[in-house]
Amino acid sequence: VTPTATQTPRPTATRRATFTPVPATPSDTPTPTVTPTPIIYVIKKGDTLIPIARKFGVTVAAIQEANGITDPRRLRIGQEIIIPVEAAPGPTVVPTPTPVALRIQGLGFYRTPVGNLWCLGEVRNLSGRPAEEVQVQVSLHDEQGALLDLGTAFVQLDIVAAGGRAPFAILFPAPPESFAQYQTRVLSGVPHTHLGPRYPDLEVTEQWGGYGEDGRSYRVTGTVRNTGQADAERVSVVVTLYNGQNHVVASRTVEIAAEVFLAGAEAPFEVVLTPLDEVARYDVQVQGWWIGYEIPLPTETPGE
Incomplete structure (x- = not known):
């Protein structure tokens, strides 16, 4: 969803940063580096490969390859996996x-x-x-x-x-x-x-965006609605601001306050950002997780 920014009177603001465009150049051929000793991580309740990979700054594919994991949904609580640490x-x-x-x-x-x-x-x-x-x-x-x-x-x-x-x-x-x-x-x-733990039935309505009274911050508000038949958790909105040349000038992720987002429920949100250039438009996206999604125990079958 990409509405045009609301044009409202605002005080003159002093730029806090400067935009520096420079020409892109072709990538050189990469040079392999020596891989250091990997880290051992123990799977806990609620773990999935995506947050684990982000925590250690590696990719899910790298973890799967290092551990021979073909189905990331069948991890076991207490299972030890290798985190292939990248070189310096x-x-x-x-x-x-x-x-x-x-x-x-x-x-x-x-x-x-x-x-x-x-x-x-x-x-x-x-x-x-x-x-x-x-x-x-x-x-x-x-x-x-x-x-x-x-x-x-x-x-x-x-x-x-x-x-x-x-x-x-x-x-x-x-x-x-x-x-x-x-x-x-x-x-x-x-x-x-595969869908895994992600919850697809969320939508954003009643959006509004405009500069704050200080003329520097930018405020985006709206409502998130659960349009599905199940409950969700860890619901968050991702707001992106753009200037007139479609360059990204700010982005922020904010979680909805409700711990459990019931089927059919609605919740308001407010995101305040400090753009690094003039804002011409904004975009709001939403994501969430199935409530109660857990990594199955060895004797269980994934609930999908």
Whole structure:
């Protein structure tokens, strides 16, 4: 859902960051690095591979490959799995093959008053099927192509719908004073083949967006409705702000306050963001999980 930003009178604000567009360049051939000793993780009640992978900064595919896991729904409480830790940052990172067509777009670089550099953007799913475990990499280079800095991030949605998009944000806490070019890569992104614990029957209504009285913050409100026949939990909304050139200027994920989101229920939400450039429009997406979804014990059958 992408309404146009409401034009309301507001005080003049001083920019807190500057937008720095630079030309993209082709990616160099990645150089493999030595893999360090892996970590052993013990599965707990409620665990799934997606949050585990995000916690350790690896992909679900890497965990499955390291442990021979063919069906991530059949994990066992108390099971020990290997977390294949990636090597320390080097000149380049070897990307995981991406079996779905994904494109990085809407990229913008914004310097903050404290010297940080934010890289904001989004990933569009160009394929005809949903994708999950979408992770991106952005690297900064000088005029000769030498690497100056590098960052990675997962998108802010667990599943990117077919034809859909999801925002990401990468913070460079100690960036170079300047850079001449950058490179972008989709490090991972696999087809979403089963629903698993995700709850699909959520929709957003009664949206509104506009600047706050301070002229700097941007407020988005609305209502989330459970249109399904089951209860949901961990429901969250993801708000993305864009400028007039369709660059991402802010994004934020906020959880709905209700711990249990009953079938047919509604809940209001309010998201306040600090955009890094003028806002022309916004987008709101929602995601959630089935209530009571658990990793089955060895003697049980997955409840799907």
